[in-house]
Amino acid sequence: MNMLLLYCGIFSAVRGKDKDMSDVKRVDDTWVPLLLQWFSVHCRELPWRGGTRRDPYKVWVSEIMLQQTKVEAVRPYYESWMERFPDMETLAAASADEVLRQWQGLGYYSRARNLHQAVQEVVASYDGKVPSDTAELVKLKGVGAYTAGAIASIAYGRRVAAVDGNVLRVFARLYNIEENILSGAVKKEITDLVDNVMPAACPGAFNEALMDFGAQVCVPRQPHCEGCPLSSHCLARAAGKEAVLPLRLTKKNIPTEDITVVVCTRQRKWLLHRRPEKGLLASMWEFPNAGGAGAEGIGAVTKLLQSVGLSVVVGAAEIAAVKHVFSHKIWRLHVYRAKAVHGHLQAKEDWQWLPVTAYTEVPWAGPHGKITAVL
């Protein structure tokens, strides 16, 4: 069966927008009928796509299950779910344990709990009818901007965007958007683009077409540009960047380093060390420190100080813990006091006893500057 015909009545009225709105920025949307034509042939047969009228409950369940989850993983769960909970009343009456059991293995289990609660709310407070307005939909537990748009457009034919990972990727390529698609700004930019090019005749089919297209043709790696019906409209391809877009910058896991710091005080002076002229925090002053935490860290600092002629006894208590985030690493500074300092500091330019009153006069390594505030 051809879903497109149900919602679109063929790809005719795709340009149903007002061409006289001069202050609205126009973008190229001539590819839209090509996408719809592609979808009319290549749309996937999915269990939640049957029927002449899309049941809002079925659309809702499928959209929740599909969050961060591949279609093939969802398919058996959806079938089983609909056998057990064929309508919202049945689901609302079910126990939380039974709902969770049906979800077992699919992951992100808060989706099941939220869906259960939201359906109970719809049954109790919405006369058993799923809202058609996105402003109402997003009030439901587990329904965000994407899911609200998907339900409103697919089940109710509302002209609303549903921007998911597929849509972000497809638009980043079509319009050669080189910024990070995971940023809020780019997501808004693409949402505006979708709103701008969305055909009035078949919003739901258009949204589904974008996702099917992203899943089958404009795939994340090595997009199938040969044979892509939109390749001649693709600005990324024109720029030769179809393989490197979209840009997805995730917060990379930056390593955390434990560093033990020992504050040595003598005659109202602090023992300080100047960092090497090259590298991190070059030439800035810091308290004596060494890598490691606990006894290991204290031992390392003690050994370091012995190498410059000082013998110290470090207090047992950690007097402060300072966290400092760099772009590429995190320092956890464990700060101790030296109870006693013996010996004479060897004459070295990068080791000094500095009056505590002069601490504002030297360049402090940032993390150690935080320690002076604690002291």
Next chain:
DNA sequence: AACTCGGGGAA
């Protein structure tokens, strides 16, 4: 804006 939340398939 960054974290957390599951699990599976693909490169």
Next chain:
DNA sequence: TTCCCAGAGTT
């Protein structure tokens, strides 16, 4: 291993 998937809630 790493990436990515029809994201949303929390902090």
